[in-house]
Amino acid sequence: MVNDVVVIAEHAGGALTDTTFELLGKARQLADDWGGQAIAVLVGDAALATQLGAAGLVVTVDGPGFVEYTSDSYLDAVMAAIGDRAPRLVMLSTTTAGLDLAGAMSVRWDAPLVSSVVAVVAEGDAVVATSQIYGGKIMAECVITADRALVAVIAGSFPSGAGHRDGAPDVEALVPSAQGAARVVFRSRAEPAAGDVDITAVDVLVAVGRGIGSKDDIELVQEFAEAIGAPVAASRPVVDAGWLPKTRQVGKSGLKVKPRAYIMFGISGAPEHLEGMRDAELIIACNTDAKAPIFDVAHYGTTVDLFDLLPELTEKAGG
């Protein structure tokens, strides 16, 4: 068995992403334990290979077809990079590209996949991966006995420090074979429009989730936020329902915020939301469900109904 661990590196805007280093640190540790090496697969922007010092080897695939990420050509590229290397484990993140690639690779490479992973350990010859499912309410410990496997890891599960190492990894530049017509072609990219307020730049944020139940009741939150001079942020469902603009969304596909206080109402604490706010200095959560995952992250919490609490808060803040 080859005991190498492959990391699918990601980059955006000309820089490697944090999750790439999180994975690489873990890959290095597992590979060291197994007596294999950590291999980074870098598609597009081969110049970034020099920053992947924690890897023993970087396999790059670059060229005109790889300037922009697309699921189709990147899938071909990572499969070519793995080739007949037969690594023990391939690691991706549950980013957009990771969601595209992990399931597809699992079929093409005929290897089991564990998704939404927060922990990976080696147990003898087996890999044990722990997945966080049901919105963070249940952990599932999965034993993979196959001789190869994939994991898609939730951002923030491993420290990125160990992935940042100086070093001069070997680089193997793979020349992609002539491709047929790509089935997915990049056309353009749009940054989100700037909003009326920049929720990443304030000291205090009041955040509202699906627990508010209706657009009309957002006003209750707005009144309190106004009383303490803070803007209102939201979880994704509130934005998808059209109750607040996209510029107010916190989380994986929204904005990352780090206010001095984040006061939240009716938000369960799904991993995708936590990704955007867990570093706030003070987190206070109101949620009627005492078992909501948000209470593992918040500093203070209450299970009082938000509809009872908000009017009291507004009154007290004003007085």
Add this chain to the structure above:
Amino acid sequence: MRIVVILKQVPDLVEEFEVNQDGSDIDREYLTLLLNEFDNHALEEALLIKDATGAGVDVVGLDDSGIDQSLYSALAKGADRAIKLTGLDTSSGWVDTHARAAMFAGWLRGETFDLVLTGVQAADDLDGQLAPILGSMLDLAQVSVVVGVHVADVHVADGVSAEQEFAGGVVATLAVTTPAVIGVQAARQPPRYVPIAKIRQVQQAGGIEQVAIAAPSVGAGLAVRRMYSPEQTSHAEMLTGSDAEVAEKMIELIRSRGLLK
């Protein structure tokens, strides 16, 4: 154009989750099942395309308990056909995504279609998400985390244009050759509502077609050794008292840090 939307029911996340006796699955006895919210967005996106172009929209689900309700509700919203695939025993609990995907692939191989839309993920996706797995099984183009699908786009001769969302709300517009499988994160607009009365009406008329598919031999290739509720390494300090007292304590927390304007 024919669009197939894949629907699945998942437990309502607001409920209390317990693990069964041998720790192999959640205890499903008292759980309420709901249509996966992302599947609901996939259906909405398909119906928006139908509204604009007259495309046909078929909804399909596995024979899970409660799926009829989601299929009837989709018909009431405007789907043309509802199909239920039988042959995979889903009664004993969680069924992995690879086995589910193989069922849909088994059916789709005999069908003509342009697009398969499904939710970007489901809360019980332990072994990966349906869209990329299914897309790969069928060897079709597949794109996940999509927030808009447009047909008859002048830029795309032989396909559709899809908007794929990245971290921070960055959106890439892609030309996607059809047939394709797309994982929908959010429809262009909030999913439509349909009055219960209308769903009842559709239900009375019946109309769910059943198709038997040979149960696949593939599975996730992994074993769940243990499920458990997350150990709380840290827990919020809970504020107690009357509503007014809790409010007072919260205000004090903010005030004491000099953050009250």
